[in-house]
């Protein structure tokens with residue numbers, strides 16, 4: 001089943017055309033990595049997909065439900081109630097975590113499931129503890145985010161997103177704010193999630209990781225997808241010159 | 253750190269009391285100095301009560317009103333934002349004393365409504381609350397703007413509504429940001445209550461001046477000063493406690 005389907009999305013900031021006709025679909029269980037140079041529109045794409053940014057044109061669908069339809073070249077958003085429901089299909093993990101600093105780790109994770117999904121607090125708490133255990137930080141449940149390392153904070157952010165039981169999880173450079181050791185902690189968690197068949201779309205600069213974990217790699221440049229396919233094809237034998245140039249630079 | 257206010261009081265008192273003794277020309281005898289001191293306090297006490305009342309009621313009304321003005325100031329509608337901006341600029345850009353006069357005499361000049369003593373009290377509170385609300389509105393706004401955009405985005409992706417985001421995520425963080433400037437504002441308010449003399453509202457400072465003039469003695473004014481000073485020590489102490497309490501998480 002297609003969890004996510006984006007067709008012909010366009011997005012400009014004033015005169016700057018950032019996304020110029022991008023289409024992506026993601027199957028259940030798929031792990032998709034998005035690579036590309038800085039400024040190519042990767043974050044903007046995720047922000048449009050997660051409705052943090054409104055797109056100008058194109059369509060957006062989750063699990064077959066239309067969030068955005070295209071009416072003669074203009075994006076039209078579904079009514080509020082539908083968007084609220086669709087909102088629950090996806091989660092997003094930010095580059096700089098964005099944990100709520102005034103909540104403990106546990107409250108960061110359970111607050112939304114309890115107060116927004118109206119789920120049973122005891123049950124949610126048990127699930128949250130088991131998520132923390134998976135992430136190796138169950139002893140941090142009563143800490144405040146400021147008392148944790150960056151890697152630990154990002155693991156809490158991932159647990160917070162997972163506690164909402166999204167069908168698809170987006171990551172925008174989840175390791176860019178971390179130094180190399182902490183990066184590997186997070187990549188380990190992502191590998192674990194991939195092995196559990198969590199559907200994920202990951203914007204990353206970690207080429208090795210993208211090659212090892214993803215089912216598909218998408219390369220973006222200047223608002224277009226210039227190449228996509230199996231990681232061994234895109235990363236090891238790219239057809240496009242710009243992809244080749246970018247990979248050469250990143251691999252050093 | 254903790255003992256500082258107490259030490260300050262002792263130093264202040266030890267400077268004040270000898271000064272009073274000499275100024276009263278008391279050398280023991282009729283048990284005068286201490287008795288006189290308490291006499292002044294008793295005479296001032298109704299004024300102290302009036303000042304306290306004015307202080308407390310101003311805070312009770314201006315703090316929520318400030319939040320309302322802050323919301324208007326941040327409104328999506330340009331016209332509402334402009335009205336709020338204008339209100340704030342007038343309240344901050346003109347003397348409080350003048351505003352008190354306008355509130356007190358306004359109804360009389362505009363509608364020929366009789367001036368009553370009772371209204372004097374209300375006028376003082378209305379004038380102070382309207383003025384302080386403008387300052388609080390700007391403090392709240394700075395506190396809200398100090399909350400990073402990422403907090404709103406994280407909340408939105410998790411499905412919090414706009415109201416939930418404000419109440420659960422933004423407001424608690426705002427409160428922490430604004431405590432220091434709010435403390436400043438409250439300390440200023442303690443002293444500003446003396447401006448109510450402009451509309452002949454008899455608070456403590458007015459009384460102190462009257463007694464001082466009647467006895468031709470400066471000491472009642474010093475006692476008044478001591479009152480404001482101790483009042484503000486208490487304010488600082490309480491706000492310090494609250495700040496500490498809100499510091500359970502740090503950035």
Ligand SMILES: Nc1ncnc2c1ncn2[C@@H]1O[C@H](COP(=O)(O)OP(=O)(O)OP(=O)(O)O)[C@@H](O)[C@H]1O
Pocket residue numbers: 013016018036037038039040041042043044045
């Ligand atoms: N809110 C905004 N207002 C104006 N311009 C924006 C805004 N957000 C992004 N842009 C511009 O859009 C372009 C694409 O930005 P985007 O953040 O999507 O790139 P990116 O591929 O994520 O880059 P990076 O790898 O550096 O994160 C950039 O030129 C950026 O300056």
Ligand SMILES: [Mg+2]
Pocket residue numbers: 042043044172173
């Ligand atoms: Mg980016």
